[in-house]
Amino acid sequence: MIVATVISGFEREAIRELEEITKDEVKTTYFRGLLLIKSKNPREKIKKIKEDDTKFLVRAIPIDYIGNIYSEDLERYFEDIAKKSCDLLKNKSFRVRCRRRGSHSFNSVDVEREVGRTIKNISGAKVDLVRPDLIVFVEIIQDKVYVGVCREEEIFYQKGRRLKRYDERPLNRAMRKLEEVFEIYEDWIPRKRVLDIGASPGGWTKALARYAEEVIAVDSAPLKPSIVKLPNVRFIQKRAEDLRLDEIGEIDMITNDVNLLHKESAGLTLKFRDCLVGGGRIIHTTKLAIVPGTDRFPVENIDLAVNEVEDMFSKSGLNIKDVLSLRSNTKNERTILAEK
Numbered sequence: 001m002i003v004a005t006v007i008s009g010f011e012r013e014a015i016r017e018l019e020e021i022t023k024d025e026v027k028t029t030y031f032r033g034l035l036l037i038k039s040k041n042p043r044e045k046i047k048k049i050k051e052d053d054t055k056f057l058v059r060a061i062p063i064d065y066i067g068n069i070y071s072e073d074l075e076r077y078f079e080d081i082a083k084k085s086c087d088l089l090k091n092k093s094f095r096v097r098c099r100r101r102g103s104h105s106f107n108s109v110d111v112e113r114e115v116g117r118t119i120k121n122i123s124g125a126k127v128d129l130v131r132p133d134l135i136v137f138v139e140i141i142q143d144k145v146y147v148g149v150c151r152e153e154e155i156f157y158q159k160g161r162r163l164k165r166y167d168e169r170p171l172n173r174a175m176r177k178l179e180e181v182f183e184i185y186e187d188w189i190p191r192k193r194v195l196d197i198g199a200s201p202g203g204w205t206k207a208l209a210r211y212a213e214e215v216i217a218v219d220s221a222p223l224k225p226s227i228v229k230l231p232n233v234r235f236i237q238k239r240a241e242d243l244r245l246d247e248i249g250e251i252d253m254i255t256n257d258v259n260l261l262h263k264e265s266a267g268l269t270l271k272f273r274d275c276l277v278g279g280g281r282i283i284h285t286t287k288l289a290i291v292p293g294t295d296r297f298p299v300e301n302i303d304l305a306v307n308e309v310e311d312m313f314s315k316s317g318l319n320i321k322d323v324l325s326l327r328s329n330t331k332n333e334r335t336i337l338a339e340k
């Protein structure tokens with residue numbers, strides 16, 4: 001395995017380029033500019049990459065060990081990384097370098113310090129921050145850790161690439177909600193065909209289009225032209241109630257962020273349930289909205305609204321995976337994840 005950082009916004013091009021050179025499968029992650037190259041002999045493949053001219057790759061680290069994060073027992077987790085690195089470190093000096101993506105209760109410096117201290121205690125290897133024999137690279141990607149113990153020359157790094165495809169800032173707050181879900185549930189999210197209900201102005205569609213093969217975006221309001229133009233986005237401008245199931249065919253995921261009363265919105269998600277493949281996924285925002293023409297909510301609070309939606313989903317044979325209160329949700333919103 002190789003952890004590869006590529007120029008953000010050029011992931012597709014980078015995958016093509018890296019697959020061509022390495023002949024290995026290259027996988028996206030839910031983090032921009034971060035790819036995994038599934039190489040069995042990563043050092044050899046990095047040598048090959050160095051011999052070629054890569055336009056989109058910035059950095060590549062060969063990985064010796066992949067593990068999971070035990071969020072309930074961090075000490076064990078740091079010790080685990082340290083133990084796995086020790087064999088390679090006998091009689092050598094070393095330093096630890098950590099890069100972290102996702103939300104955790106610790107930062108990269110904590111990892112460098114704790115793993116370094118534990119390696120020193122277990123193996124007796126010397127820390128050398130300036131000219132170490134080996135560097136322990138700890139790449140944390142949400143709940144997985146990728147560790148490579150190598151000489152500086154064994155990694156690939158090229159500075160100064162300035163290509164930039166799109167603005168790094170999210171298009172709107174709505175887009176941040178979906179990006180948060182991606183961070184937490186990276187492996188749960190399918191990457192083929194997605195139906196995005198209530199897509200305008202296009203934050204969710206834009207985020208989905210980076211990873212899914214095709215996004216069918218539906219809204220009565222227009223989508224931003226730059227998003228309609230994306231090659232894997234198909235925009236249907238109509239109310240979801242008027243969309244026929246045969247217009248979309250089989251899908252792997254439904255996302256719904258419409259600003260309707262919570263039961264109406266849940267009804268729209270359920271309308272497309274039959275298009276979902278078995279095991280298909282749903283990301284659904286439940287909103288406590290004012291009943292039109294009145295100044296009152298249909299139920300007292302957001303928790304009651306969530307209960308009603310969960311009930312509707314369960315009765316239709318969907319399993320609730322999680323109910324999230326995201327940083328980007330308003331106080332009257334929750335994000336429900338479900339599976340068929």
Ligand SMILES: C[S@@+](CC[C@H](N)C(=O)[O-])C[C@H]1O[C@@H](n2cnc3c(N)ncnc32)[C@H](O)[C@@H]1O
Nearest residue numbers: 174198200201202203204219239240257258259
């Ligand atoms: C909060 S916005 C969605 C934001 C969007 N997820 C994004 O990331 O840019 C809610 C959208 O739901 C759409 N909407 C409301 N009722 C709808 C319906 N019945 N069918 C389709 N879209 C609907 C609205 O037009 C509005 O654009």
